[in-house]
Amino acid sequence: MSSLPRWVLLPAGLGALFVVLPLVAMAARVEWRDFWSLLTSQSSLAALGLSLQTSLSSAAACVLLGVPMALLLARSEARATGLLRALVLIPLVLPPVVGGIALLYTFGRQGLLGRHLEVMGVQIAFSTTAVVLAQTFVALPFLVLSLEGALRTAGTRYEEAASSLGARPSRVLTHVTLPLVLPALLSGTVLSFARALGEFGATITFAGSLQGTTRTLPLEIYLQRESDPDAAVALSFVLMLVAIAVIALAHRRRSP
Amino acid sequence: MTLHLRAAVAERDVELDLEVAAGETLALVGPNGAGKSTALSLIAGTLHPSSGRVELDGRILADARTWVPPHDRRVTTLSQDPVLFPHLSALGNVIFPLRAQGMPRRRARAEAWARLAELDLADLADRRPSQLSGGQAQRVAIARALAADPRLLLLDEPMAALDVDVAPALREQLRAFLAERTAIVVTHDVLDALALADRVAVLEAGREVDSGPTAEVLSRPRSAFAARLAGLNLVTGRWDGRQIRLTGGEGVPARSDLAPDTEVLAAFRPAAVRLVHREDGLPRTVRTLAPHGDLVRVRTEDLAADLTPQEVAARHLEPGSRVRLAVPAADVTTYRA
Numbered sequence: 335m336s337s338l339p340r341w342v343l344l345p346a347g348l349g350a351l352f353v354v355l356p357l358v359a360m361a362a363r364v365e366w367r368d369f370w371s372l373l374t375s376q377s378s379l380a381a382l383g384l385s386l387q388t389s390l391s392s393a394a395a396c397v398l399l400g401v402p403m404a405l406l407l408a409r410s411e412a413r414a415t416g417l418l419r420a421l422v423l424i425p426l427v428l429p430p431v432v433g434g435i436a437l438l439y440t441f442g443r444q445g446l447l448g449r450h451l452e453v454m455g456v457q458i459a460f461s462t463t464a465v466v467l468a469q470t471f472v473a474l475p476f477l478v479l480s481l482e483g484a485l486r487t488a489g490t491r492y493e494e495a496a497s498s499l500g501a502r503p504s505r506v507l508t509h510v511t512l513p514l515v516l517p518a519l520l521s522g523t524v525l526s527f528a529r530a531l532g533e534f535g536a537t538i539t540f541a542g543s544l545q546g547t548t549r550t551l552p553l554e555i556y557l558q559r560e561s562d563p564d565a566a567v568a569l570s571f572v573l574m575l576v577a578i579a580v581i582a583l584a585h586r587r588r589s590p
Numbered sequence: 591m592t593l594h595l596r597a598a599v600a601e602r603d604v605e606l607d608l609e610v611a612a613g614e615t616l617a618l619v620g621p622n623g624a625g626k627s628t629a630l631s632l633i634a635g636t637l638h639p640s641s642g643r644v645e646l647d648g649r650i651l652a653d654a655r656t657w658v659p660p661h662d663r664r665v666t667t668l669s670q671d672p673v674l675f676p677h678l679s680a681l682g683n684v685i686f687p688l689r690a691q692g693m694p695r696r697r698a699r700a701e702a703w704a705r706l707a708e709l710d711l712a713d714l715a716d717r718r719p720s721q722l723s724g725g726q727a728q729r730v731a732i733a734r735a736l737a738a739d740p741r742l743l744l745l746d747e748p749m750a751a752l753d754v755d756v757a758p759a760l761r762e763q764l765r766a767f768l769a770e771r772t773a774i775v776v777t778h779d780v781l782d783a784l785a786l787a788d789r790v791a792v793l794e795a796g797r798e799v800d801s802g803p804t805a806e807v808l809s810r811p812r813s814a815f816a817a818r819l820a821g822l823n824l825v826t827g828r829w830d831g832r833q834i835r836l837t838g839g840e841g842v843p844a845r846s847d848l849a850p851d852t853e854v855l856a857a858f859r860p861a862a863v864r865l866v867h868r869e870d871g872l873p874r875t876v877r878t879l880a881p882h883g884d885l886v887r888v889r890t891e892d893l894a895a896d897l898t899p900q901e902v903a904a905r906h907l908e909p910g911s912r913v914r915l916a917v918p919a920a921d922v923t924t925y926r927a
Contacts, residue, residue, distance in 0.1 A: 495673040497661040498634060499687035499738045506661075509686070513677045 357574060364571050365564045372568040380546045381554035381569070385531055388462060388550060392469035392530035393523050399470075400477035400526070401519070405511070407478065408485035419482075426475040433471050434539025441467060441540075464541035465548050469530035476529050477522040484518030485511070521584040528580040531573070593742055593772065597632055597642030597652070604628045604796035608774075610742070615773045617787030617804065620815055624793040626776045630744050633774070634667050635660035646741055661690075666740035670750040672731035674719035680730045681706065681715040687738035705733040709763060725756035729763070736767060743768070745775040749782060761785050780808065780819050792816045810925045811857060822857045823893050826927060829854045834924065840872055842917060846924040853927040860887060862921035863895035865905065871914025876907055890915070 365372065372378065407419050425433055441448045441458040448458060458464050492514060496506045512519065534552040541548040543557065551569060558566040593610040604625040610616045618626045631637035632644055635651065635658065643653035646665065651658045666687075674683050684705050688698035706712050709729045719727055728748065735743060748764065749757045765785050768775075775786050783790055783804055790807040792800040792815055800812040811817040817824035825842065827834040831850035833841040844856060860882075865871075874890035881887075885896040888907060895915055897907075907913070 491671075491673055492675055494636065494660070495667075496675075496686070496690075497659070498665070498667045499690060499734065500661055500664070500666070501686070501690040502661055503659075505690055510675060514675075516677075 360567060360570055360574070363567050365568065368564060369568055372562075372565045373572065375565065377545060377549075377554060377558075378565060378569060381549055381551045382572075384462070384465070384546065384549065385551040388465045388469055389527050389530040391466045392473055393527040395466065395470045396474050396477045396526040396530075397519075397523055400474050400522070401481065401512075403474075404478045404481035404485060405507075407482045409490070422475050422478050425472050426479075430468075430472055430533065430535030430537075431539050434468060434536035434541075437464070437468060437471060437536065437540040459540060460542045460544065460548060462541075462547055465537055465550060468536035468540045469533045472533055472536055473526035473529040477526040480522035480525060481515060481518055484515040488514045524580055524584050528577065531576060592647060593633065593774075594643075594645040595629065595633060597639035597644055599628055599632070599637065600640040602628050602796065606632075606793075606796070606798065608791060608798070610772055610774060612772055613770055614789060615768050615771070615775060615787045617783040617790045618774060618776045618793060619778070619783060619790060619819055620793035623795075624815075625796040626793055627746070628796070629793070630667065630746055630774070630776060633663075633742065634665055634744055635663050664739075664741040665744060666735045666738045666742075667744040667746060668731055668735045668748050669746040670748060672719070672727040674722075674727055674730055674734070676719050679716050679718060680711060680722065683719070683730055684734045684737050687734060691739070702733075702737060705737050706730070709733050723756075725752055725760060728752060728760060732760075732764065732767065741772065743771055743773040745773060745777075745786075747776055747778065749777075749779065778819075780821065783819070784808070790816070809857070810855070810923060812855060812927075817857060820857075822859060823863070825856050825892070827854060827856065828852070829924060833919075834922075841870070842872070842922060843919040844922040844924045845919050848924065848926065854924050855927050856922050856924045858917045858922045859896075860894040861885070861896040862917050863893065863915050864917070865895070865897065865901060866914050866916040868914065868916065871916045874913055874915055876909055876911040876913060878909060879907065888913075 373382075403418070403422060407415055407422070438445065438459060440446050441451070441464065443449065443452055443457070443459060451458060458467065492510050493506050496510045497503070501509065532552060533550070534556070537548065537550060538553055543549045543553050549557070551573060555566045555569045555573075558569070592612055593608070595606055595608040598605040602625070606625060606629055608616070608629065618629060620626055628637065632639055632652070638657070639652055641654070644651040646663070650656045651663055674680070675686065678686065681699070681702055684702035685698045688701055689695070693701065703712065703715065706715050709732065711726065711729055711733060714722060714726055714730070719730075722730065728751075745764075749760060752760065761782065762785075768786055775782060777783055787804050790801065790804045791798050792807065792813045794813060794815060800807055800816050807816055808820040811820055811822060811824055814824060825834070825836055827836040827842070829844070829846055829848050829850060829852045833843045834854060834856050835841055842856060846854070848854060872893070874893060876888055876890055878889045879886055879902065882896055886899055886902045888895045888897055888902070890913070893915060905911070905913075
């Protein structure tokens with residue numbers, strides 16, 4: 335700290351201000367008098383409920399698919415894992431709208447898989463399932479990357495000790511590997527939940543904006559922004575509180 | 591319970607042929623890179639042999655066609671790092687191998703308690719590994735390894751990380767536990783080898799260079815490493831009936847029943863070495879001086895001598911000093927090379 339030149343404080347302070355000021359500006363615009371009625375309007379409640387439901391489902395899907403992926407990436411020495419890691423990163427840098435288009439051409443009516451599902455009577459596009467798929471698509475890398483890092487840091491010596499004590503690979507996984515990285519698994523899950531909660535681009539492209547079915551909180555805010563700015567600000571404020579809670583949770587987990 | 595290891599690892603230039611009989615403890619000693627860890631890895635199942643086989647109790651663990659995974663070998667490793675699972679209590683750590691064997695929860699718990707009590711660890715049962723001292727953690731690791739009921743126990747420098755005042759008590763406990771068990775212990779410590787092992791195998795550059803009963807190997811070493819481990823000077827030469835002619839032509843008086851003209855090894859303690867003024871003393875140059883108990887260990891090119899501080903001071907010995915050394919014939923152990 336003492337070795338830093340003092341002028342660094344200025345740009346650093348400006349940066350912090352740049353992040354905090356908009357949040358303060360928004361919070362200042364909240365209509366506290368109508369806050370509760372704005373939040374409990376029928377469309378707001380529908381969006382809140384849907385967002386909660388789909389984000390929790392996406393977080394669960396991320397755990398189900400992401401944990402095995404992270405295990406493979408961290409433990410496999412095969413050359414293909416490098417490629418797999420690059421592929422997992424794609425949704426992280428891909429514009430969400432592009433992800434939505436890609437999902438549409440996979441699960442949409444005319445899509446690669448969608449047309450076969452259509453024959454079986456299953457329609458995914460523009461349904462709540464589509465929202466979960468879109469959110470899982472963008473949130474998966476968050477879980478995989480944070481868990482893979484933790485697995486690499488934990489190393490393999492506890493696993494080797496466990497198998498030297500006679501534990502089968504499945505037992506080593508459930509009783510040693512996963513408990514050791516539990517904090518990272520929890521914070522990774524919270525992060526992917528947060529990313530799912532904020533998903534906008536892929537959702538509106540792939541799932542559309544049907545109230546109660548696919549119109550999640552971010553979509554509702556975007557639509558209300560012109561017709562009822564006060565409601566948009568109130569809902570934004572709620573999402574901001576969730577974000578702060580998520581950061582607090584993930585941060586506490588990371589520094590025990 | 592017998593272990594046969596006759597295997598090679600080409601990329602490490604290791605070629606070993608080891609055998610451990612039922613109930614026997616074998617000490618593996620040798621300089622770094624001699625192949626001790628490779629031997630343990632081959633037996634534990636963390637390394638594939640490039641040729642040869644590993645066999646335990648008549649069951650092939652590894653050869654060209656067979657590969658038994660580590661968890662199925664009944665071979666447990668205890669290393670200098672206890673590697674206790676940090677998310678489990680001391681008791682939970684000991685329960686782990688019992689549950690892995692399929693023991694019901696309640697019985698495993700009772701059994702683990704008994705194991706901890708055996709090592710006077712019952713008071714620490716609920717502690718996390720982070721709340722244990724190094725010696726306590728290593729004892730919990732021993733209880734855990736024994737709970738796995740291995741057919742063969744591998745000890746990789748089990749005492750290396752412990753304080754000198756903790757090691758003796760732990761060594762004594764290990765000695766009791768190993769008495770009836772089949773085990774291999776890798777060590778750098780002559781006390782470990784003496785206390786724990788029935789037999790010693792000395793490895794150098796990936797090959798066994800000496801082996802035999804511990805007392806035999808340590809009193810009549812056949813390798814420079816074993817001699818250093820035993821704290822002895824070791825010279826090679828030819829017995830001429832009166833003295834040992836060293837390779838350089840120097841003579842060391844000794845007593846032996848061996849026939850003259852036999853190639854021999856001779857071992858003697860540094861404390862038996864004296865400084866002399868006689869012409870027939872072995873001429874050497876002092877390399878280092880270091881305290882050794884209440885004596886000073888003076889090292890020359892190939893020999894060590896333990897001298898009193900008074901002698902060292904009177905002769906003004908320092909690195910580079912020229913000395914002549916002699917050993918009384920009665921203190922030299924001579925044996926066939």
